[in-house]
Amino acid sequence: MKITNVDVVLEERPGFSPSFVWRKNLPGSDGSSTGAWLVIETDAGxxxxxxxxxGVIFKDYVDRRFRSEFIGQDPLMRExxxxxVWELDRIERFAPNMTHVFDVAxxxxxxxxxxxxxxxxLGGYRDSLPAYASTVTYSSIEEFLDIADQALALGYPAIKLHAFGDAKKDALLGEKLRAHVGDDVPLMYDGSAGFDLEDAVYLGNALYDSGFAWYxxxxxxxxxxxxxWLxxxxxxPLLLGEVTDGAHMSAGDFAATGVATSLRTSTFLRGGFTGAMRIAHLADAYHLRAEVHGMGLESAHLCMAIKNTTYYESLIWGNPMKREALVDxxxxxHGPKGPGVGYETIWAQSGVPKGLEKYVK
Ligand SMILES: [Mg+2]
Structure with missing residues (x-):
């Protein structure tokens, strides 16, 4: 099989509302933004x-580097x-959230x-996995408690907070949430790098006292x-390695130094399915978990293929919040039906993204 065409189709995408704030004094996650779909056609149809x-930056990468590299190649030679891609990365220093795109396609x-x-x-391991409700940053502790009730009522068995990015306030939220949901609901906390060492120690100890499963x-x-030192x-337990560059090549030190209790893995920040599975297997060598980061079909596939993972991350937003369509x-x-990643099965219901119609069979 040979690659015959590489195209990029830009797409306007909505942001999360409310947004992820992550830390004091920063505006937080995007509003709407321009994304892109990569299309790779082959001589096998x-x-x-x-x-x-x-999308605009990704299109530039494709126009200057990737298209000429990939056309004529055998798409089955994924390794x-x-x-x-990593060789080209040495020249370009690609954004870490773009090194995966070709691998996924x-x-x-x-x-x-x-x-x-x-x-x-990839090598299937299971057909379904529990999802945790992973929150955006709601406005107050009271609203978070209300959202927790909604998430549990919708069937989510566990909840992860993206909170205020204020160590004292987040510690108090953790305490109130634990008292609100009782001892049996697994709770996790995602700091998204909002702290220095002193505040990270304070908050980590407070969350431990509130029985949080991971930090x-x-x-x-x-x-x-x-x-x-932390x-x-x-x-x-510390869950680390979500955003470091270099896939398994940087995850290795988080494991080998004993710093991480579990490693983060994902398609979209860790080098696609290939990088994500390398991290999962690396973690497994040390009997560590490799927890899958982020929602969507790609993450659902990883959750079904990685033995040493425990949850699917289902992002929730809005109030009232809704259960994500992939979660029952x-x-x-559940394991997406495919064949492939299975985007077409989603598009059959939601409509094909504008500009992709000619490529979707
Ligand atoms: Mg995270």
Whole structure:
């Protein structure tokens, strides 16, 4: 099989409302933005798709670097092409949230060629997994408690907070939420790098006292040493490695130094399905968990293929909040049907994104 065409179709996308704030004194996550769909056509009549953020920048990468690299290549040679992206990265220093896009489209092609959903081509491990409700930043502790009630009523068995980014206020939220939902609901906390070491220690100890299951990325992940010092001062499990560059090549140090209780893995920040599975297997070598980051079909496939993972991250927003379409009334996500990633099954209901019509069979 050979790649015959590489196209990029820009798409306007809404943001989250309310947004993710993550820390004091910052505006938080995007409003609406321009994303992109990558399209890879082949001489076998199979077309692969993948979604990219920051569409204008991604299109520039494709126009200057990727198109000429990929046309004429065998799309089933995913390992080779994954390494080529990292070679080009040395020249370009791609945004870490864009190194995965080609890999996802190549797995879409490979799984379609095998007439399988991606997770079965990766090596399926399960067919369903519980989802946790992963919140945006609501306005007050009272609103968070109301949202927790809504999430539990909709079937979600566990809740993760993206809170105010204020160590004292977030500690109080954790305490109030635990008292509100009782001892049996698993709670997690995602700091999204909002803190320095002193505040991260304070909040980590408070969340431990409130029985939180994990403490995710409280500081920027530039310094393993800073995390080592944090680990010496808190007892709460640390889930790390969501945003470091270099996929398994950086995740390795979080595991080998003993800093991370569990590693983060994802398609969209960790090098696609190929990078995500490398991280999962690396973690498994040390009997660590590799928790899948982020929602959507790609994450659902990873959740079905990775043995050492425990939850699917289902982002919730709005008030009243809605249950994500991929999650059922019991709070479980299921193996996407495919073939491939299965974007076409979603588009059959929601409509094909504008500009992709000619590529969707
Ligand atoms: Mg996170």
């Amino acid at each position: 199979i077309t692969g798709f993948a979604s990219a953020p920051r 080779y092409l994954w390494e080529r 190549l797995w879409d092609i490979g799984a379609k060629a095998a007439n399988l959903p991606v997770y079965k081509l 995710e990325e409280p500081m920027r992940e530039f310094s393993i040493t800073a995390y080592k 680990g010496q001062r808190v007892k709460i 009334a019991q709070g479980n996500v």
